Amino acid sequence: MFDDLRDLYQEVILDHGKNPRNFGRPEAFNRTARGDNPLCGDKIAVYLTLADDGTIRDVHFDGRGCAISQASASLMTDILRGKSTAEAEALFGAFHDMCTKDEDQWTDHGAVDEDAMDKLQVLSGVREFPMRVKCATLAWHTMRAALHGEATTSTENAGF
């Protein structure tokens, strides 16, 4: 019945959705933000440990959400560890483009880790599901809010 949903729910997504990595509130962290998608009830929190030079030493998340939002958060935590703040911002921009725009509309976000983008490719299926884009981007918006020292973000007012 759902053959054509395999693009949206690739095995990697189902796996991360079921067994999210870096899940749970860590003992120590120095930045955090909560993200909320009031439309579907997804709520997550992202916990960052930033080094003095702005390198992301550690990333965790918790909360509940659909398979897409959980997988996206889980993948994000894997990818961001060890990245600089600037690299994280660039990935955010490139990932956001991937989820929302045709390839010829993508803009330049500076140096982007191509390996990381390859891994994130599994989420590009949301392009065909406008209602699900926010699920894929919630964790990233929340991470960015944490980087910027904001406590909360919501998909309803962050111009997602």
Add this chain to the structure above:
Amino acid sequence: MTDTATASPISAADGSNAPYDVARVREDFPILTRLVHERPGRPGKPLVYLDNAASAQKPRAVIEAMTRFLEQDYANVHRGVHFLSQRSTDLYEGTRDKVARFLNAPARETIVFTRNATEAFNLVAQTWGRANLKAGDAVLISEMEHHANIVPWQLLRDQTGIQLKVAPILDDGSLDMDAFAGLLTPEVKLVAVTHGSNVLGTINPVKDIARLAHAKGITVLFDGSQAAVHGPVDVQAIDADFYVMTGHKLYGPTGIGVLYGRKALLDAMPPYQGGGDMISTVSFARTTYREAPYRFEAGTPPIIEGIGLGAAIDYVTALGMDAIQAHEQRLLAYASERLQEIEGLRIIGTAPRKAAILSFTIDGIHPHDIGTLLDRGGVAVRVGRHCAEPLMDRFGVGATARASFGLYNTEAEADALVEAVTACKAFFG
């Protein structure tokens, strides 16, 4: 699978014992024959529309009444001396009579047209509420309210210092009537609760609620947004002071809702919005307002929508609200039983009296994913918080999937739902 709905006789509005012929009813709704998710080389799926609690589809009678009105009779109402204005006014005001009969209201003047249910709550809060409630007074709502019956009171609370009290519900989704009675303390001046829950399906004992409240001199407002589409309503029998409805869930158009108010209450209420149509005389020094209900209907009203609502009421009345209720109750029993066979599926809301609304969760699968998968199977349900976030918290769920049935749904569609849910479980295995 046999469709028992077509087999068992129930009395229709015309008093005959004609069976409820759901196949024929479906022919009245053009949209029900469309396919969804068609792609080149792949046939679409038949639409299984189970999102009626969000909004119902429209019968041809409604669509045609609005078109005919626009082609033949349209003009502004209440203003002109010309032929079409008079005709338009008569037709639009005719809907007020139909709504009054539909709710068994004692007089047409007790029917106020609004934009939707939401506006009706805001109207009562800002007119009756502002005139009658003062700091320290309380409005008692329940844990199962739609945001439309929560937020207007919070706005009023911020403006006037009233309190908002919340009557709890039981685990099956019924209102806790003992707790409710205990909450009717002297500072409570208004009880505003839903007649039927859009999430749980619960039909509340509004007659008892009104009796208990009135015994203490408390005014009651009922939210009939859901209840009024699933069965007959008699505002006099239940002794409502205010009763709220919304047109688009009653197979009518969007953009029109109804506030029923007891005449003495409406007559004593200050206006809502200011503008044309609601005034008697205007000078820059002083303006006098028209009588109810017109005092609450400023500006050009939803005329075309009013015509559509009138046609929708004619339509459901001809089928018979009792017959619709009986049909939906059979569907509810059937669908509940079948869904419960699915392992890991939990139905939220199992009150003894409920409308054909089934909220559920499935272990290990988020409602949002359920929604996307069901949709691919052609089954339209709603997923999320259903504008009832406090209720989601009460049941410890972030969201639910909700299948809500209407007068045109069939047991075959309940089967399609069950099949899609089963496939969804296999998919996430």
